[in-house]
Amino acid sequence: MYHRGLKSAVPELPEVESVRRRLEPVMARQRFARVTVRRPDLRSPFPKRFAARLTGETALAVERRAKYLLVPLSSGETLLMHLGMSGWFEVTRVQDDIRPARHDHVVFEMSSGHVVTFNDPRRFGFMDLLSKRALKAHPVLASLGPEPLSDAFDGRALARAVRGRKTPLKVALLDQRVIAGLGNIYAAEALHLARLSPRRAASTIATPTGEPRDAAVRLAAAIKQVLTEAIARQTAKTYRSARFRVYDREGDPCRRRSCGGTIERLTQAGRSTFYCADCQR
Numbered sequence: 001m002y003h004r005g006l007k008s009a010v011p012e013l014p015e016v017e018s019v020r021r022r023l024e025p026v027m028a029r030q031r032f033a034r035v036t037v038r039r040p041d042l043r044s045p046f047p048k049r050f051a052a053r054l055t056g057e058t059a060l061a062v063e064r065r066a067k068y069l070l071v072p073l074s075s076g077e078t079l080l081m082h083l084g085m086s087g088w089f090e091v092t093r094v095q096d097d098i099r100p101a102r103h104d105h106v107v108f109e110m111s112s113g114h115v116v117t118f119n120d121p122r123r124f125g126f127m128d129l130l131s132k133r134a135l136k137a138h139p140v141l142a143s144l145g146p147e148p149l150s151d152a153f154d155g156r157a158l159a160r161a162v163r164g165r166k167t168p169l170k171v172a173l174l175d176q177r178v179i180a181g182l183g184n185i186y187a188a189e190a191l192h193l194a195r196l197s198p199r200r201a202a203s204t205i206a207t208p209t210g211e212p213r214d215a216a217v218r219l220a221a222a223i224k225q226v227l228t229e230a231i232a233r234q235t236a237k238t239y240r241s242a243r244f245r246v247y248d249r250e251g252d253p254c255r256r257r258s259c260g261g262t263i264e265r266l267t268q269a270g271r272s273t274f275y276c277a278d279c280q281r
């Protein structure tokens, strides 16, 4: 059961991963016994015959790529889902007899007896059904960089991805072609942990030939650490007690021992960046 009070502002990778971990045991290897769609669209219209194409098919797995959830189906199609700004799933059981709440847009009744309800007040989420070929050619998925929590992502991969890039490091980290699914909060958190300024040119963590400098190795490790810790918090359902290192802490003292600096805010590429100018270089 998911508690409404625990959802965060905009889902980032850790939130989506925690959703995946919650959905997997109730959806994977189960059939869609009944699918109810309560409106014609979310951010975009549902695909044609959406409910009919799902009903009776088995969900083979529940996977994640960046902030997308992918459910490969026995039909060969893949159910692609995105939480948008405010989307989330509630898991109940058929016998719970829960009446639909406002903004409950899609209901999956699984053969396991679990009911998975997608609720999205702002409707920036979306759901689509894609053939294998369409999935491969998907304009966003096809261009995504490595998953930060995969073994393929390390200082070497990060250095290669930012080689020659003169954009500020923080802006480069938000580029989904550099790393898949890293968002505004965890990019700032990782930079603080790695003691790197969000303002320095991205290329400075790599040598001219794209080899990792120490900064790239530190940053890759910091990205893995902040995401892993955030997923653990999400899974433990204590998200609200999360103590960010820098995010949303403008004017507060730096949490690094013996630093004594103050967290500052600046705007980069239209997004707020929080950092400590004393210990992040």
Ligand SMILES: [Zn+2]
Binding pocket: 254, 255, 256, 259, 260, 261, 262, 276, 277, 278, 279, 280
């Ligand atoms: Zn500091």
